[in-house]
Amino acid sequence: MLEMKNQSWGEDYFFESSPSEPVRRFRLAGQQAIKLRLKAGDKLCIVSQDKVQNCELIVLDSQGxxxxxxxxxxxPVAALAIQQQLQQNGSAADKLRNQLASWQLDATHLEQVLSVSGSEAANFKAISDLTVVVAAAGAKMAVDEQNPVTEVDITITYADQTECPLPEPLGPIKTELRIPRASARTYEVKKGEWIQIIDVSGKQCSDFVAFDKQALDQGIEIPLDATSTRTVIGLSNPVPGLHSRFLGTDLLSMVEVVQDTVGRHDSFLLACTPKYYDDSGYFGHISCTENFNRVLAPFGIKPRAGWPAINLFFNTAIDASGAVFMDEPWSRAGDYVLFRADRDLVCASSACPDDIDPANGWHPTDIHVRIYGAEQQFPRAIAHRTTSEELPRMTKASGFHSRTSELTKKFIDYAGYWVATEYNGWGANAEYLACRERVAVLDLSALRKFEVVGPDAVAFLQYVLTQNVSRMAIGEIAHSAICLETGGMIDDGTIFRMGEQAYRWICGAEYTGVWMREKAQQKGFKVSIRNATEQLDNLAVQGPKSRELLSEIVWTSDSQPSVEKLKWFHFTIGRLGGPTGIPVMISRTGYTGELGYEVWCHPDDSPTVWDAVWQAGQAYDIAPMGFDALDILRIEAGLSMADHEFSHDITPFEAGTGFSVPLNSKQEDFIGRAALARQTPESRDKxxxxxxxGGxxxxxxxHVYNGRFPVGIVTSATYSPLMGKQxxxxxxxxxxxxxxxRLEVGKLDGQQKRLAGQVVKLPFYDPKREKLLS
Structure with a gap:
């Protein structure tokens, strides 16, 4: 479970350096600020990703x-956006206020700022040494507004820099050491301390071995053991989250993987050995094994012909035939893995000397190790990249996480957010039954939200969505697919009509926003597409009692439909508890096949919203619900999911969402229309x-078989508690x-074992959607 790549300074801004040129790149999140130092001649470039977000710069001389x-x-002008943010209540305002205070900035500094428009790239050149604070500031967005504060990209090109800069520390450093190329070093850490292993220049492998210090003092070797680790955790390599531990030969944890910005390593091969080089004709070539033998000898550790190790940044994998293959590492300059020691350890890290194959990009470089004290706290996170060029994104937690994490520790990374799989004391089956029989709550904040606003909003959405949005009324919601020119789906979601030329697109993939902006630019549509995901959390309240529950706690004005009268696939704006309560948006939507709603709010308000729903839900025996139960519910309801029912080579008709492609009633052309029209109903897979x-x-x-040969494929499967069948x-x-x-599902090799079954119509549950529409 993780998210980031080349360096992070926390959750709000991300950093990457280039090994080949004196450049640093940063991504600054909306409502955040960053402090940078420039020397004379350094160049600064600021670019708004959505071409809308403005920035304000506070420039300081050497005297502050x-x-x-x-x-x-x-x-210069007086700061406007910074002041707007500071004047509000909430976590973003508090954080910015604390940042400015820590940088010794006061109201006088806000009287002279440089204002940067988001419509064009802003380029500056320092004429003297200076410090600049860049703020992507602004007021937080209410649920019925469409003006999110969004992220910007920052690039510094240095006038004089000869070596690749290290990423900023994650916190106060206890000690650090550099491991020069083609060498190894040892270091000791105490239980609870943190080990950050950094790829300095990118594409450089680093083998890691560790021993129990207390056992070594007694003459006993208890090293890390990949076989023990894989057997116990059930994965080829640990990842941050539930399966995060590397075990020793005693089957007890030695280190925990806390953050990983690469996600591509191996722990099933040896560190490079003399034999490997000898067999390749490079006699006498230095190896990690020899380097380890040398540096570990003072600890009384016996030399080995080959060292089993965690091969960090080593890009190896096993193909379907079982063959091991390798290629250049995925790591970039500043990438790292962060461990936490689960006992006192003697560790050794190498900077691999392999220069005869792609293991180190053909060019060995340095590795850097930082040790942080046990008193520090760093969140678990996994790195993701929406596009290959962008800076990494780390796993986030929604505003509901403070409440859900009190009820379970079983979280996985889903689309870059931590989501619960099931809850302690309930479990998937009980959570499922609560949704089917009573009411359950589910954090769905990982869904992406994009505000689509402008004079060409309708025309643009008619072009990129399969659905006919021009027929929607304000307050109405519709399901739609987004297709490639081939007709294959890249995403699906729901479109909310917020105004005449104002929509909110809710979908599963971050990339969809990038793709939509590209299409708008290519065709010249006058429309802005802004990512509001971090300004909107959503809590699904699902089940037969969901209407009664929400009716008790949500107030709506006379101009808005009440929860009781809200129609299916419509939304209303209201407040929690009364006319002065927290603003919320309630949509009659869900992913369970049950009567249900989603409650949308600002993340600052998420804990209060959860508490109100949870407290009112006690009368209905409410349960929290994780994604394991959700999967059962959505399969019973016949609802499609990305990378299961649909993908880039599956059309909406083949994915079971053909209802969102009104070819007859929608006259306008849209992306993929021609390909979908060529696909006759008789020729489509169903x-x-x-x-x-059986069980x-x-x-x-x-694969699904008719006789010897397959005629289809299983997209999703589960055990249905309601039906008592697979x-x-x-x-x-x-x-x-x-x-x-009657067909058969093939197991093992598809021939040796078959599961008999019968084709039925979808959905399995509530085929007439009577409960959903009740």
């Missing part, structure tokens, strides 16, 4: 006095249900998709 003229000759006989479970990716959603060739057709 305002000196905007050192960066730009334009007349998404249908299959009820299996054996099918799984995503299993069920599956399957995509089948049209000749075999008829209701009542």
């Amino acid at each position: 006095k305002s000196a905007p003229e050192l960066l730009d000759p334009r007349k 998404l249908v249900g299959m009820i299996l006989e 054996d479970a099918a799984a995503h990716g299993d 069920i599956a959603m399957v995509r089948i060739a049209p000749d075999f998709a008829h209701i009542g057709t």
Whole structure:
């Protein structure tokens, strides 16, 4: 469970350096500020990702006095956005206030700032040494507004810099050491201390070994052991989250993986050995094994012909035939892995000397190690990149996390957010039953929210969405797919009509926003597409009692429909508890097939919203719900999911969402229309249900057979508590998709074991959608 890549300074801004040129890149999150130091001749470039977000710059001379003229000759102005943010209540305002105070900035500094428009790239050149504070500030967005404060990209090109800069420390450093290329070093850490292993220049492997210090003092070697680790945790390599531990040969944890900005390593091979180089004809080539033998000898550790190690940044994998292959590392300059020691350790790290293959990008470089004290706290996180070029993004926690984490520790990284899989004392089955019989709550804040506003909003959405949005009323919601020119789906979601030319697109993928901006620019649409995900959390309240529960706690004005009268796939604006309560948006939507709603709010208000729903829900025996239960519910309801029912090579008709493609009633052209129109109904694979006989479970990716040869594939499968049977959603060739057709799901190699079943119509549960529409 993680999210980031080349360095982070916390959750709000991210850093990456280049090994080949004196450049540093930063991504500054909305409502955040960053302090940078420039020398004379350094260049600063600021770019708004959505071409809308403005910035304000506070420029300081060496004495800490305002000196905007050192960066730009334009007349400074009084800060507007910074003041707007500071005047509000909430976590973002508090954080900015504390930052400015820690940087010894007061109201006088806010009287002379440089204002940077988001419409164009802003370029500056320092004429003297200076400090600049860049703030992407602004007031927080209410649920019925569409003006989120969004992120900006910052690039510094240094006038004089000869070596690749290290990332900023994660916190106060206890000690650090550099491991020069083709060498190894040892270091000791205490239980609870943190070990950050940094790839200085990128594409450099680093082997890591560790021993129990107390056992070594007694003459006993207890090293890290990859076989023990894989056997116990059930993964080839630990990742931050539930499966985060590297074990020793005594089957007890030695280190925990807390953050990983690469996610591509191995722990199933040896560190490079003399034999490898000898067999390749490079006799006498230095190896990590020899380097380890030398540096570990003073601890009484016996030399080995090959050292089993955690091979950090080593890009190896195992193909379907079992063969191990390798390629250049994925790591970039500043990438790292952060461990926490679970006992006192003697550690050794290498900077691999391999220069005869792609293991180190053909060019070995340095590794850097930082040790942080046990008193520090760093969040678990995994790195993701929306595009290959951008800076990494670390796993986030929603505003509801302070409440959900009190009820469970079982979280996974889902689309860059920590989501609960199930809750202590409930479990997937009980959570499922609560949703089917009473009411359950689920944090769905990982969904992406994009504000689409402008004079061409309708025309633009008609072009990029399959749905006919021009027929929607204000306050209405519709489901839509987004397709490639081939007709394959890249995403699906719901579109909210907020105004005449104002919409809110809710979807699953961060990349969808990037893609939409690209299409708008290519076609010249006058529309802004702004990411509001970090300004909007959403809590799904699902189940037969959801309407009664929310009716008790949500107030709406006379101009808005009440919760009791809210129609399916419509939304209303209200307040929590009364006319002066927290603003919320309530939509009659969900992903369970039950009567249900989603409550949308600002993350600052999420804990209060959770508490209100949870307290009122006690009368209905409410339960929290994790994603394991949600998966059962959505499969029973026949609802599609990305990378299961649809992908870039599956059309909406084949994914079971053809209802969102009104080819007859929508006259405008849209991306993928021609390809979808060419696909006749008779030629399409069909998404249908299959009820299996017996208790054996099918799984995503299993082939569905008619005789010896496959005729389809299982897209999703689960055990249905309601039906008491194993069920599956399957995509089948049209000749075999008829209701009542008997087919088999292949297990093992597809031939040795078969699970018999029968094709049925979707959905399995509530086929007439009577409960959903009640």
